[in-house]
Structure formats: structure tokens, C-alpha cells
Amino acid sequence: MNIGSLFTRHSLYRPNHPAVVFEDRCLSWAAFNRRINKAANALLALGLQKGDKVATLLPNCLELLEIYWAAAKTGAVVVPLSTLLRPAALRTLLNDSESRFVVTSPEFVDLVTTVRPDLPAMDPQGLIVTGAAAGDGLSYQAITEGAPDSEPQGPPIEDQDPFNIMYSSGTTGLPKGIVHTHLIRAMYGACIASALRMTPESVTLHAGAIVFNGAFVDLMPTMFLGATYVLMRQFDAELYIETVARHQATHVILVPSQIVAILNAPNCSFEKLQSLQMVMSLGAPLHMEHKERLNRLLPGRFYELYGLTEGFITILDKLDYPRKPKSVGVPPPLFEMKILDEKGQEVPPGTVGEICGRGPILMPGYYKRPDLTAEAIRNGWLHSGDMGYVDDDGFLYLVDRKKDMIISGGVNVYPRDIEEIIVQHPSVREAAVFGLPDEKWGETPVAAVTLNPDTRITETDLKEWINERVHAKFQRVSRVVILPEFPRNVAGKILKREMRQSLVQEASGRPVS
Numbered sequence: 001m002n003i004g005s006l007f008t009r010h011s012l013y014r015p016n017h018p019a020v021v022f023e024d025r026c027l028s029w030a031a032f033n034r035r036i037n038k039a040a041n042a043l044l045a046l047g048l049q050k051g052d053k054v055a056t057l058l059p060n061c062l063e064l065l066e067i068y069w070a071a072a073k074t075g076a077v078v079v080p081l082s083t084l085l086r087p088a089a090l091r092t093l094l095n096d097s098e099s100r101f102v103v104t105s106p107e108f109v110d111l112v113t114t115v116r117p118d119l120p121a122m123d124p125q126g127l128i129v130t131g132a133a134a135g136d137g138l139s140y141q142a143i144t145e146g147a148p149d150s151e152p153q154g155p156p157i158e159d160q161d162p163f164n165i166m167y168s169s170g171t172t173g174l175p176k177g178i179v180h181t182h183l184i185r186a187m188y189g190a191c192i193a194s195a196l197r198m199t200p201e202s203v204t205l206h207a208g209a210i211v212f213n214g215a216f217v218d219l220m221p222t223m224f225l226g227a228t229y230v231l232m233r234q235f236d237a238e239l240y241i242e243t244v245a246r247h248q249a250t251h252v253i254l255v256p257s258q259i260v261a262i263l264n265a266p267n268c269s270f271e272k273l274q275s276l277q278m279v280m281s282l283g284a285p286l287h288m289e290h291k292e293r294l295n296r297l298l299p300g301r302f303y304e305l306y307g308l309t310e311g312f313i314t315i316l317d318k319l320d321y322p323r324k325p326k327s328v329g330v331p332p333p334l335f336e337m338k339i340l341d342e343k344g345q346e347v348p349p350g351t352v353g354e355i356c357g358r359g360p361i362l363m364p365g366y367y368k369r370p371d372l373t374a375e376a377i378r379n380g381w382l383h384s385g386d387m388g389y390v391d392d393d394g395f396l397y398l399v400d401r402k403k404d405m406i407i408s409g410g411v412n413v414y415p416r417d418i419e420e421i422i423v424q425h426p427s428v429r430e431a432a433v434f435g436l437p438d439e440k441w442g443e444t445p446v447a448a449v450t451l452n453p454d455t456r457i458t459e460t461d462l463k464e465w466i467n468e469r470v471h472a473k474f475q476r477v478s479r480v481v482i483l484p485e486f487p488r489n490v491a492g493k494i495l496k497r498e499m500r501q502s503l504v505q506e507a508s509g510r511p512v513s
Helices: 003-013 030-044 062-074 086-097 108-118 138-146 181-194 213-225 238-246 256-263 288-297 370-376 415-422 459-467 497-506
Strands: 017-023 025-028 052-059 075-078 099-104 128-131 162-167 177-181 203-206 228-231 251-254 278-281 302-308 312-314 336-340 353-358 381-390 395-399 404-410 411-415 428-438 442-451 479-482
Touching: 003 030, 003 062, 003 213, 003 302, 017 030, 017 062, 025 030, 030 138, 030 370, 052 062, 052 086, 052 108, 062 075, 062 162, 075 404, 086 099, 086 108, 086 162, 086 177, 128 251, 162 181, 177 181, 177 288, 181 213, 181 251, 181 370, 203 213, 203 238, 213 251, 228 238, 228 370, 238 256, 251 256, 256 278, 288 479, 302 381, 312 353, 336 381, 404 428, 404 442, 411 415, 415 428, 415 442, 415 459, 428 497, 442 459, 442 497, 459 479
Parallel strands: 017 228, 052 075, 052 099, 075 162, 099 128, 203 228, 203 251, 251 278, 278 302, 442 479
Antiparallel strands: 017 025, 162 177, 302 312, 336 353, 353 381, 381 395, 404 411, 428 442
16 A cells, blocks of 8 residues: 555546645646656655655645655655754754655755754755755755656555654654554545545645644545645635635634634634635644634534544544534544553543543554653553543543643643753753643743752743753743742652642732632
């Protein structure tokens, strides 16, 4: 099974149907497949072999999509990386993935060039640059323009061959690369298309960065069915609404901050958005007031997804929302779920425990980390680290997300990554990072610190110091709080939840108990 064959198939049976729309360009399935083939043949001409890693450091663009599927057709493994990464984190991920090629755009050439001397796995011709200026690399346009558009003649690809490595954190020295195979991505397409009532005539609109795994929730079903995928360069609420109306989009996924921005946009109206058959929220909890407001504007269209990149999801269907508005739904067909206590025993409905699941999109493991894989997958079940319960009907309710993880604008932010930087400051004794609710981002990181004796630093100065040193922009803290000591439990463990609750109460004007 090669998911690249989807494009060959659609170009044969749906050659003139719109495949991809990006800004002022619309490509049919036949035209899109030819561009994918050119990219694949160009990479093969450079010596690309099955299993080689091809990293991307690109904003949303046609070339990014082409590289994804060119990698699929050749048996290469694509490694999507965020353009928000800083040099140290980029170096870590490129080395951990052993990427041989890096495809980037002119604005990030200097960043790649900075770390290139420290990348032993990178090919001498491994830097490929989109756009007019190639910089120190090969021009993507030049190498693809001269390549044939025939189907690439690569080695056979099996369903268990890896297609991508998605990094869940990767900003410390211990990155976790989540491997997805061709079969897993095919199951994304088949299972999710069914759950979301998508058809070959559906029109998907996507505005989030497609380097994050959440983007594959609508990307794979669209590609699987041969439907139409409209990609925006970046999210802008007013433009997004106009784009829905212009292309008569039917299916969209959004993180809560985007939903709130759309609801508050001056051009938000039923008339502009009435073509939508599905509006899915994912990536972070959406507050009930926003769910209700959205459902009043667009009745009978709301879906919610809870999931882990490692390979488990639940979906709240639009027809279940009215009776289960606070739930995150149920596992799709072929998926299973258990709620387990600390001893690994299944608990009855209404009892909180750890959410565990399995199904056809379960990862084979973390790249080169069998130790972490063994912690996450036990006896074939993925242990999420998230706490929740099911009701008598089997619907899942989240109690806590991963205990420490912050989800900001749909991006997973891991507090330990930030804490390890903060404690390097000579004045800091201890650091604790946690998320606070934020209208725009869903959550935003906040740092609480205790100081070493006889040291002084202001909260403002420490905030600036931290934000100059974090590895990615989404790790910047919005506030620093200096405390005389941290609240702890009897075992001496820092109680982040108490600090978070105190700051939430402070912000709301309620007395802090």
C-alpha cells in the first residue's frame, strides 16, 4: 500500500476535478499529480532512496503538499518541521531524524545554513529552496521543471513502511518523533472521511499550519476521496470567512482561538458560512459559551475531536452534540477505548481514570526510542496520560489534558522544555510553568519562580530573559510570577494546579483562598 497511489488514481478517474486551491491557483487532480511526479523524479535524480528522510521547513504552500506526496511515491520519509523553531531546536530535530534533504523557502535559508555544519546526515546537495532565490541550495523550481512528469519508478512500498515522522515536542535533548506508516495515513483518510460525512464532492478549507499532525485530520480524508482542498497561507478571520463563501467550503477544522476570532469578526454571518456542513473544533477544549454561540450561528454543524498524534481519537458527532455538549464523543468504528485506574484496572462509568485506546492509526513507535514507546504502548493499548471518564452511554468527558502539557493555538507546549531554560538563570531557584486560559490562544504559558537567596530580579526582566532563550515562539511566557515558595503536597511535589487556580481567581477578581 502506497498512499501516493491516491494521486495516480484520482488523476486517472477524476482528472478535471479541482484538487488543490492555493491563493490564485487551482490545480486539477491531473495537474496536481503531474507536479507531484516532477518533484518525486527530481528527488530520485538527486539520489534519494527509499527510507531517506526529507525534512520540510516551509510555510503553507503548494510545494509543501507536493513534497509530502512525492515522498510517499518514492518511499522517502517526510519530516515536517515548524518554521517557528530556533537554531538549537532545528539542529536537534534534523539530527535526530537523520534528515538527508531539507526543503525550505528563502526566508529560512540562513537558519538552515547556520546549523548545516552540524548535520552529518545531510547530503551535499541536500538543501533545496523554493522561490526565485535559491541561496546556497538547489532551486526547487529548477530541479522540478526539468524532471519528467511520469510516474516515478521507485522500489516497492509496503503498508508498514514509514511515511512521516511527526515531532511532538522535540525542543529538548530528548525529542519524540512519532512514526506514521502508509497504512496509518490511509486509515486517517478512510476512518475520518466516514466519521465526518465527507464525499468526493466535499470542499475542505484549511488555514492552520499543515506541518502539525492536526492538519492531517482533514488533509487525509480529502486526499483519500479525491475531493477539493483549499489551503490558505495563514489564518485571518475575515479573509477566512470570505474564502468559505467564495469556494463554498463544506468541511473545516479549527482550533478554539480561530473559532473565537471568526465569531468576533465583523463579516461573520450565516449567509457567508451557510455552505459549511461541518465545523470541527480540535487541539484544545472549546469553552461552552463559544460552542453555544457557534451552534446558534450554524445549527447542526458542530463536531469536536479529542486525539493524540500517537494514534487514538474520539469524535463528538454533530447529531450527538445537542444531548452531549460537554463530551468529546466516542471512538470511531475499529477503535477501542478503556478508562483505567492506577493499577491498570478498567473503571466503571462516571469514574475518572486514564484514557487508553487502540485502533488502526496507532503508531508503531517513537523514532529510535523503544524505551518511550514501551511506556506509551502497553499490551497494545496507548496510554494517553489524560484523565477522563465515560458516561453510561460510553461518551468520553475530559477531566484534565496531559497533566502538564499546554495547548496554545493548537500547538502542544511542554512546560519542562521552558523550565529547563528558566532554571539556568543565576537568580532562579525553582521554576514551574503551566497554562492559563487565554481568549486568543486557548492557553498561554505562565512561569512561576522562586529565587535564590540574596538575588534580585524583576518579573519583567526575567520574562524578557526567558523569551529571548526559548526554542520556539509558541514557548514564550506571557507572565512571570515570583513567589516566596511553591505550594507542595506531602511528598514535596510542586502543586502547579493550586498556583494556576490562584492566578485564575486573581484575574477574575474573586478572593484567593
